[in-house]
Amino acid sequence: MGRSPCCEKAHTNKGAWTKEEDQLLIDYIRNNGEGSWRSLPKSAGLLRCGKSCRLRWINYLRPDLKRGNFTDGEDQIIVKLHSIFGNKWSLIAGKLPGRTDNEIKNYWNTHVKRKLLSHGIDPKTHRSINESKTTPFHTRNEDVKSTFPDHNGVSKLKTETSCENGASTSGTTIDEELRLNVECDYSYDHVDKELNLDLTLG
DNA sequence: AATTTGTGCAACCGCCCTTCG
DNA sequence: CCGAAGGGCGGTTGCACAAAT
Numbered sequence: 001m002g003r004s005p006c007c008e009k010a011h012t013n014k015g016a017w018t019k020e021e022d023q024l025l026i027d028y029i030r031n032n033g034e035g036s037w038r039s040l041p042k043s044a045g046l047l048r049c050g051k052s053c054r055l056r057w058i059n060y061l062r063p064d065l066k067r068g069n070f071t072d073g074e075d076q077i078i079v080k081l082h083s084i085f086g087n088k089w090s091l092i093a094g095k096l097p098g099r100t101d102n103e104i105k106n107y108w109n110t111h112v113k114r115k116l117l118s119h120g121i122d123p124k125t126h127r128s129i130n131e132s133k134t135t136p137f138h139t140r141n142e143d144v145k146s147t148f149p150d151h152n153g154v155s156k157l158k159t160e161t162s163c164e165n166g167a168s169t170s171g172t173t174i175d176e177e178l179r180l181n182v183e184c185d186y187s188y189d190h191v192d193k194e195l196n197l198d199l200t201l202g
Numbered sequence: 203a204a205t206t207t208g209t210g211c212a213a214c215c216g217c218c219c220t221t222c223g
Numbered sequence: 224c225c226g227a228a229g230g231g232c233g234g235t236t237g238c239a240c241a242a243a244t
Contacts, residue, residue: 016212016238038229054230055213090232102212105233110210 013047017056021046025053026061059102066098070107078104079112083126 013021028044034057036043037050046053070078074096081092089101089108096104108123116123120130 014214036229049214051215051230052213058231059212087233101232106211109234 012041012049012052014052017060021048022056022061025057029057029061055102059100064098065100070099070111074099075112078108079116079126082108082112082123 024044024046028040028046032043037054039050040046040053041048041050044053048056077096078092081095085091087105089105093099093101093104113123116126117129120128122129
């Protein structure tokens, strides 16, 4: 049995949002708060899919968004976190206040990937391209779901961790996990200091 | 100046997970 | 316990603008 569509596609607008639509969404959320995305468009007087409203709010209209270019520090943190989590953009975004998963994902695909490649680093494995051809790196990243089954409750999670050198701990939080990974030495030593500071903020 | 190619980013799509009746 | 609904996520697309020819 298929699922019902999230909205009546025949009666919804698509494509770029207009200023009027943005304003309707902002006004509605100011008055009623986030949530109930499916019913929101109707209540707010928008001819949009609920998912589309949610995306627009989270990625563009939220007042706490940073916007603007990524700093070198953010850039390096993204690389580091990606080496740990892989394409878990929401997890990475959780560590960068004011940035959204979509923004980070776009930034990764357009800037960081290219930058790493130009330095001879495989953006998937975070190892030098020659090396990663022969030795696949951290399969743990390919199965983050099994390690972190619930991103929402991320700070509460306990997890098994292990470094490449074989050291392992148990019962650590993700923040601890990050610090431990930072201690594992691969390619991004120059970032570690900054990350250690940043990640303690959780 | 006109056309082509490349780049960046907002938005959509479809699947998965969680919640709730 | 089961199934439907809602929400969240990652991958991908398409458009607007910039740079190159």
